[in-house]
Amino acid sequence: MLLSSTLYSKKLKEGNYRGVLFLNEEAGIELPFNFTVIYKNKKPIIEIRNADERITIDEITIIGDSVNFKMPIFDTEFKTVLAGRDLEGVWINNYKTQKNKIKFKATFGETKRFLFTPEEPNPLFEGKWEVTFSPNEKESSKAIGIFKHLEQTDYITGTFLTETGDYRYLEGIKNGNQLFLSAFDGSHAFLFTAEYSNETLSGTFYSGSSWQESWIGKRNPTFKLRDAEEISFAKNKDEKLNFSFPNLEGKQISLSDKRYENKPVVVQIMGSWCPNCMDESAYFSTIYKLYKDQGLEIIALAFEKTTDFEKAKKQVARLKTRLNIDYEILITQQTGKDKASETLTALNKITAFPTTLFLNKEHKVVKVHTGFNGPATGNEYVIFKQRTENLIKNLLKK
Structure with missing residues (x-):
């Protein structure tokens, strides 16, 4: 494993945090996620949560009031400063050369992901949905939305299956007839919003600060995507592969x-x-x-x-x-x-x-x-x- 290199000046507070990536500050588009700081052998460890996923960050450097940490696999990192018990700074995506920084803030002691007050439990979004991204556009694509309400709550987990892969671990909440889901894993910075009306979901998908598209969904337990084993195939099954x-x-x-x-x-x-x-x-x-x-x-x-x-x-x-x-x-x-x-x-x-x-x-x-x-x-x-x-x-x- 890669070892953390931590130079101590100020101590990162142990406990729960609510992180926010400001995808579009003017429009109020914020992507929330949760993480916890713990200490092992006097060294801080950050653990990000997306539904059942846990991402452990141990490459953390603290100098003065600066707290910088690098994601464990992907070439992205946070550069922040301590503001009391909170963190303020930027998330940097090193795969990009332009527009590769997004403003970031983490609030200590906040355990909620989305700051809504849950209503009476109602599994409005539970189940399987036939989803179309960018409907009525030339580049539209199909997906399957799978959403699950946590028992007796309005908290929701789920994902989208596409013909090129899934959108991994999404976590969020139902607020009335609205759906909010997010995920941050160091590469994906995903935010999904939607509103339910007339048996249809109509929403927006945000990926980082540079991409957004509309999407719609209709409940359809029998919908299927193209067979993943038929999209690409060998042109000659008798040919031996080599490289x-x-x-x-x-x-x-x-x-x-x-x-x-x-x-x-x-x-x-x-x-x-x-x-x-x-x-x-x-x-x-x-x-x-x-x-x-x-x-x-x-x-x-x-x-x-x-x-x-x-x-x-x-x-x-x-x-x-x-x-x-x-x-x-x-x-x-x-x-x-x-x-x-x-x-x-x-x-x-x-x-x-x-x-x-x-x-x-x-x-x-x-x-x-x-x-x-x-x-x-x-x-x-x-x-x-x-x-x-x-x-x-x-x-x-x-």
Whole structure:
């Protein structure tokens, strides 16, 4: 694990905080999230909460009244100052070169996420919704909204499933006929608002300070997205896949290497900047430990936000260390879905990070899975795990 480097001047108060990212201060658009400060061996630890998710931050530097902390996997950080027991400053997204700072404030002692007074419990938003983002626009897209009321309260957790992945852990509240959900994980800074009227949800989705779009939803327990296993596919199922890229030590690794000979291989197309890829990598880290002695191999191809090998290596190494990944992660020194499609010409296209290829022992593509339904999706995650492990067991037998 990466160790915290803390120089003590003033002490960060132990306890609960309500953080706010001011997405649009003039319009009053605020993204709230909750975190707790605890001390271990006299060193402060920050734990961010999004529904069932807990994110531990241990890279904290305190000098005078300055409190700076870096997110554990993603290349983002907070630079703040102590204002009494509160914190004030900015969140900096280092993946961006322009408009990469958002004003931030954290209030000590506040445990609520949204500062509404809950009304009588009413599970108005409970269930599965057919969602359209940017309705009536050329770039509109479909999703599934899954919302759950915490028992006997108006507090809500949920997520959105799309054809490229899920929106991870959202947490919020019902206020009358209005819905408010938010999530902050160091990469995603998501805020969803909506109003229920005439059996329809009409709302706005905010992502950071630079993106917003409208969305609508109708309750539909039978709605389905396109099959994640049909979006990308091998153009020739008899063609053997091969590639060669450097690992974190700079050594060229190829599918044709002796290590992978006559073994089924899972190939991740991913990036350390991608929260869905993080969830998938955490899952495959566990899977590799379970099945590697039976012959399973996994290789991740990292498409980072930079083509610079050393910079990309640094970020990928953070992911690998934090998630305790034992399999190879290769640095492609390329960025974006178009470059991924150009690299893996055996497939028709790459539309999402992550995209996962399942190869048999001859290294022919058996299945391609687009996106990732992570642990925030509940039953969808359970189904994915069951199907994946059944496939892996079959590939190991053949």
